[in-house]
Amino acid sequence: MLQRLFIVGxxxxxxxxxxxxxxxxxxxxxxxxxxxxxxxGVSYPINTRPLQPQEIAGILQEIEKNKxxxxxxxxxxxxxxxxxxxxxxxxxxxISLFVIKDDDSSFINNYGEKYQQGVNLSxxxxxxxxxxxLCPQLKLSHDAVTADLKWxxxxxxxxxxxxxxxxxxxxxxxxxxxAWLLTTNAQTFDQIRxxxxxxxxxxxxxxxxxxxxxxxxxxxxxxxKNNGVDTQKVENPQLIGLRFDCSPNKYxxxxxxxxxxxxxxxRLKIKDYLQAMFPGGDATTQETTHGPITNRIASIDTTFRIxxxxxxxxxxxxxxxxxxxxCNPNSLGFQFxxxxxxxxxxxxxxxxxxxxxxxxxxxxxxVIWYTHGNFAEGYRHKGxxxxxxxxxxxxxxxxxxxxxxxxxGFLEAEMVNDKILSVTLGCLDSWRxxxxxxxxxxIDYKMSPQKHNNSMQIQKKIHKGCKS
Numbered sequence: 001m002l003q004r005l006f007i008v009g010x011x012x013x014x015x016x017x018x019x020x021x022x023x024x025x026x027x028x029x030x031x032x033x034x035x036x037x038x039x040x041g042v043s044y045p046i047n048t049r050p051l052q053p054q055e056i057a058g059i060l061q062e063i064e065k066n067k068x069x070x071x072x073x074x075x076x077x078x079x080x081x082x083x084x085x086x087x088x089x090x091x092x093x094x095i096s097l098f099v100i101k102d103d104d105s106s107f108i109n110n111y112g113e114k115y116q117q118g119v120n121l122s123x124x125x126x127x128x129x130x131x132x133x134l135c136p137q138l139k140l141s142h143d144a145v146t147a148d149l150k151w152x153x154x155x156x157x158x159x160x161x162x163x164x165x166x167x168x169x170x171x172x173x174x175x176x177x178x179a180w181l182l183t184t185n186a187q188t189f190d191q192i193r194x195x196x197x198x199x200x201x202x203x204x205x206x207x208x209x210x211x212x213x214x215x216x217x218x219x220x221x222x223x224x225k226n227n228g229v230d231t232q233k234v235e236n237p238q239l240i241g242l243r244f245d246c247s248p249n250k251y252x253x254x255x256x257x258x259x260x261x262x263x264x265x266x267r268l269k270i271k272d273y274l275q276a277m278f279p280g281g282d283a284t285t286q287e288t289t290h291g292p293i294t295n296r297i298a299s300i301d302t303t304f305r306i307x308x309x310x311x312x313x314x315x316x317x318x319x320x321x322x323x324x325x326x327c328n329p330n331s332l333g334f335q336f337x338x339x340x341x342x343x344x345x346x347x348x349x350x351x352x353x354x355x356x357x358x359x360x361x362x363x364x365x366x367v368i369w370y371t372h373g374n375f376a377e378g379y380r381h382k383g384x385x386x387x388x389x390x391x392x393x394x395x396x397x398x399x400x401x402x403x404x405x406x407x408x409g410f411l412e413a414e415m416v417n418d419k420i421l422s423v424t425l426g427c428l429d430s431w432r433x434x435x436x437x438x439x440x441x442x443i444d445y446k447m448s449p450q451k452h453n454n455s456m457q458i459q460k461k462i463h464k465g466c467k468s
Contacts (some may be wrong), residue, residue: 005392031176031398032079032082034176036079036346039296039349040072041069045199046206047210047301048243048245049171049257050169050171052077053087054197058086060083073351076351078402096171098115098441100115100439104116105117108421109177109184110185111151111187111188112185120141122138133155135151149167153166160196160198161196162193162195165191165192165193167190170183170213172211174301175345176358177394177414178388178389179297180387181243181299181386181388182257183387185386187381189381191213196209201349206247209246212243214238214241215239217236217380217381218380218381218382218383221233222235222237222375224374239259241260242258243257250305250441251304252304256298258296259297259298261294261379263374272291275291275293279296297323298324299321299322299323299324300321303319313350314350320342321343322342323343323362324337327338339369345359351400355398357395359396360390362390362392369388369391394416398412407427408429409427410426411425412424420437430445
């Protein structure tokens with residue numbers, strides 16, 4: 001036991017001493033960026049997350065420019081300075097303590113990490129650079145020490161295109177409690193990602209972002225008909241994803257995305273990938289007898305932002321994501337989303353306190369979301385849903401308020417199917433206490449010591465080519 005504690009302690013100390021900076025693999029920073037862009041009236045597609053360092057740097061420059069003589073409230077200034085510091089090189093690490101009732105339990109939107117019964121301790125280490133982003137993790141339970149890669153990928157950018165390979169986190173959609181296609185609820189999986197490094201300006205559509213991913217999920221049993229004979233096999237299904245996100249002006253943002261689980265009766269060919277992502281009107285019927293075996297999910301989302309800058313209300317945001325389990329032809333022969341699901345959200349910011357409320361519903365009389373007749377485990381990776389964590393109806397709220405001039409406290413709560421699922425409270429920069437149903441408790445602490453002059457000089461060199 002002492003040996004395991006020494007190993008974890010040494011790992012945490014190394015994490016604390018390494019120079020790291022926040023990049024795309026981080027936990028999105030979406031809440032802060034969303035709040036500041038709303039108050040400053042910045043037009044940028046931010047619902048495809050995490051954002052890259054170049055994007056964040058450009059957004060912060062626009063926020064500084066747009067706020068002009070109308071100074072932000074002290075709370076918004078704290079958030080702005082916090083984001084600036086995240087882009088600089090810091091010494092930081094994360095340590096978490098988990099108390100679990102049952103083995104192989106996990107927390108929602110926590111990268112699908114599994115914990116054993118009793119007390120668990122984990123330590124994260126960030127190692128980032130221009131061409132890589134790695135986050136190895138060490139976990140200690142009562143009977144074992146395990147190591148894993150929370151995320152990690154190589155990255156190369158040329159012109160305005162970025163190609164990445166490895167385990168990459170995603171969050172597609174405006175929701176902050178979840179999204180229909182991709183979230184951080186499951187573990188990251190091996191994949192290739194191609195996206196534009198920064199949003200491009202398109203006529204009528206405004207600033208726009210594109211994203212394509214091709215990856216491989218964990219093994220599961222796949223059932224299908226082969227020449228009329230019922231057949232089963234166990235293999236790793238592939239996952240293809242497409243996402244387009246645009247912001248015509250500071251008041252609106254639109255997004256559309258599709259993901260498709262894919263397997264083949266034989267070796268997959270290029271035409272199978274194309275058919276999977278761009279099916280014809282009779283694709284669903286054809287795929288029951290020949291061609292690729294698929295499980296498609298698609299969604300569209302829209303966000304309306306109203307930067308008011310009134311004394312008691314700095315901004316309001318209303319958003320909606322509509323998802324469908326399959327793309328089936330309707331009576332007119334057009335592809336249409338079946339088994340619809342909805343996520344509605346509203347956000348109010350007073351400049352000091354803020355409040356976000358989301359309502360989610362994916363109930364359908366005929367279809368249970370994220371399940372599929374061909375894929376035994378459905379839309380999952382290592383047992384966890386890739387999209388929204390819940391089934392049924394849920395209410396989720398989050399509010400924050402400054403408890404000191406430089407510390408902002410927050411409270412989150414979620415109710416699923418009329419039962420409290422989780423309650424979380426903490427401070428944005430330091431700690432978080434979360435209590436989840438089935439007697440699961442976690443305490444997270446983030447170490448962020450002050451920057452030193454030497455590390456600041458190193459950071460300027462690292463980010464020399466990253467400014468927009």
